[in-house]
Each structure stands twice: as structure tokens, then as C-alpha cells.
Amino acid sequence: MKKLIRKIFFIFILVSFFRLLAVSTCVSQHGFECGFIDSSGSFSSSIFDNQFTGLTKPIRTDLSGDTSSPSSAVFPVIIVFVQFLGDNDDWQWPAGQPPLYLDSIIAETKSYNSDWWDAYDENTEQFSDYWLEVSRGKFHVTGKAFSVVLDKNANGYASDHEINIEIWRKLHEEIVDWRPYDRWRDTLINGQMKFYYEQDGYVDMIYKVHKNNDGPLWDERGYAHLTQYRWDFSYVLVDTANQINIGNGFRGKGSGVTVSFSSRKFHNMLALQHEHGHCFYADGHITYGKVSYGPGGDGWSSHFFPVKTKNG
Ligand SMILES: [Zn+2]
Numbered sequence: 001m002k003k004l005i006r007k008i009f010f011i012f013i014l015v016s017f018f019r020l021l022a023v024s025t026c027v028s029q030h031g032f033e034c035g036f037i038d039s040s041g042s043f044s045s046s047i048f049d050n051q052f053t054g055l056t057k058p059i060r061t062d063l064s065g066d067t068s069s070p071s072s073a074v075f076p077v078i079i080v081f082v083q084f085l086g087d088n089d090d091w092q093w094p095a096g097q098p099p100l101y102l103d104s105i106i107a108e109t110k111s112y113n114s115d116w117w118d119a120y121d122e123n124t125e126q127f128s129d130y131w132l133e134v135s136r137g138k139f140h141v142t143g144k145a146f147s148v149v150l151d152k153n154a155n156g157y158a159s160d161h162e163i164n165i166e167i168w169r170k171l172h173e174e175i176v177d178w179r180p181y182d183r184w185r186d187t188l189i190n191g192q193m194k195f196y197y198e199q200d201g202y203v204d205m206i207y208k209v210h211k212n213n214d215g216p217l218w219d220e221r222g223y224a225h226l227t228q229y230r231w232d233f234s235y236v237l238v239d240t241a242n243q244i245n246i247g248n249g250f251r252g253k254g255s256g257v258t259v260s261f262s263s264r265k266f267h268n269m270l271a272l273q274h275e276h277g278h279c280f281y282a283d284g285h286i287t288y289g290k291v292s293y294g295p296g297g298d299g300w301s302s303h304f305f306p307v308k309t310k311n312g
Pocket of ligand 1: 034035036274275278284285291
């Protein structure tokens with residue numbers, strides 16, 4: 001009976017998905033552009049390796065290197081919603097205020113419910129719910145969302161570096177100890193990327209959401225790094241007590257992804273899933289899956305992610 005209910009639910013999801021795809025197409029036509037312009041795709045050869053566990057970030061939390069990680073293991077994400085002073089009002093994200101959905105997008109603590117389909121609340125813990133479901137129970141993502149109102153309007157900043165530094169400073173007023181957000185260490189061993197559940201002095205993942213694309217922000221709607229340059233190997237020390245940094249680029253200890261085109265929950269979630277997807281297995285765009293060109297909406301029910309990442 002339970003299986004039947006699941007089947008019915010799955011069909012419901014499929015139908016919802018096609019409706020969602022229609023909306024995604026609108027977004028694409030509206031010009032969703034990701035920093036990885038090249039749509040031909042350019043893969044690390046490690047993607048075809050049997051032991052593939054992620055490109056720049058781990059795709060599962062149950063393994064630390066080649067052994068099991070502790071049962072408490074999670075992949076932590078800081079979500080920060082950023083607006084310039086004087087940005088426009090939006091009913092989902094009022095001017096000068098956090099988005100209305102700030103506290104309903106990610107679980108703060110890990111669920112130990114072994115039924116991964118129901119482990120996280122799909123309405124109030126959506127990222128945690130989404131990643132655990134597409135990984136079929138292997139990727140626990142938890143974290144917290146914050147709101148930052150910048151001190152100046154968009155034209156008051158000279159660079160995205162300057163904006164980021166103000167964001168990290170304001171985040172530091174709320175996050176004093178950054179250790180909960182540095183859980184993973186990546187190491188290249190014999191050409192194979194391995195992820196260990198150990199601290200490496202770099203924040204694991206920040207979803208940086210700008211309310212709009214303005215000022216010195218790169219004129220792209222999303223990219224899998226925190227400044228304009230994917231090869232930006234610079235970093236900023238944010239936790240002096242624990243020596244934890246935020247890295248700006250894609251590879252080389254990058255600490256996050258950026259989207260900057262919408263106030264809306266739905267669009268931001270799709271785009272963030274897409275950008276995070278680049279960190280799993282692709283630094284270019286492909287035809288199917290979470291990193292297809294556009295916001296990646298079709299990855300919602302694609303089998304590409306679980307199959308390619310060996311989570312199938
Ligand atoms: Zn992309």
C-alpha cells in the first residue's frame with residue numbers, strides 16, 4: 001500500500017515537474033545565463049572513474065575518504081540573501097527585510113529518519129529535502145539562512161570583492177564560530193579527488209543570493225564561485241580564532257556559488273541547485289541533468305545525477 005501511495009505521489013511529482021519545466025523554459029527564454037558559458041561541457045576524466053565522489057565538493061556525506069563517515073556527518077551550507085541599500089521592494093522579499101521564505105529553505109539539524117523520502121520537510125526544509133531525495137538518501141545537507149542589507153547602494157561599490165568582504169563582516173556578527181561550516185577536506189590522490197570529513201580551514205559552501213544584478217556584480221545570473229573569476233584563488237580569513245577562510249573561486253578551495261537575478265524563492269532555488277551541481281560533476285554545460293543549460297530545472301526528475309554520481 002505504501003508503495004502504491006509512493007507511485008501515485010511520484011506521478012503527481014512528474015506532473016508537477018512538467019508544469020515546473022514550463023516555468024523554467026520561461027526563465028531560460030528570459031535569458032538565464034550561468035558563468036560557464038561554454039555549453040559543450042568540459043569534464044574532469046575522474047567523472048568516469050568508479051570511485052567518483054565529487055568534482056570540487058562531495059556528492060555524498062556517508063563516506064569520508066574510502067571509509068564511512070560518522071553518523072552525524074552533514075554537508076553544511078550557509079545561505080545568504082544580499083540586497084543593496086535602496087533595492088526595490090518585492091512581495092516575497094521586501095525592501096530592507098529578509099525574504100519571507102528565509103527560514104523555510106533548509107534544515108538546521110540532520111534528520112536521522114532512515115526513510116529518506118520523508119526525512120526532511122519539503123515545505124520548510126527544501127534544500128535538505130531535495131538533496132537527500134536526488135541522492136537517494138546519501139547526501140545530507142543542513143545549514144542556516146541569513147539576510148544582509150549592504151551599507152551602500154549598488155553604485156557605491158567598486159568590485160564584487162568589496163561587496164563580499166562587507167557580506168562576510170556582517171555574517172560574522174551572527175556566525176562567530178565558523179567551524180560548523182567547515183566539515184570537509186578535499187585531497188587529490190593519484191588523480192582521484194577524495195573528500196574527508198575533516199576540517200581544512202575553508203568554509204564548505206555558501207549560497208550567495210543577490211536580490212538583483214547591479215553595480216559591479218558580474219553580468220551573469222549565476223556562477224559556481226563567489227567572485228567574477230572562476231580561477232580566483234584568493235581567500236578571506238573570516239574566523240581568526242579557528243583559522244577558517246572563505247575561498248572565492250571554483251576550484252582551489254572555493255567556498256560557494258552566486259546567483260543574482262531574482263527575489264523569488266522558486267527561481268533562486270532552481271538556480272542554486274544548478275550552480276551547486278557544477279561542483280558535483282561538471283564545469284561546463286551538458287544536455288541533461290542538473291547542469292543543463294538554463295537554470296537546471298529539468299534535473300528535477302532526471303536520472304542523470306544519481307546515475308552519474310553513482311548514487312543510483
Ligand atoms: Zn551553469
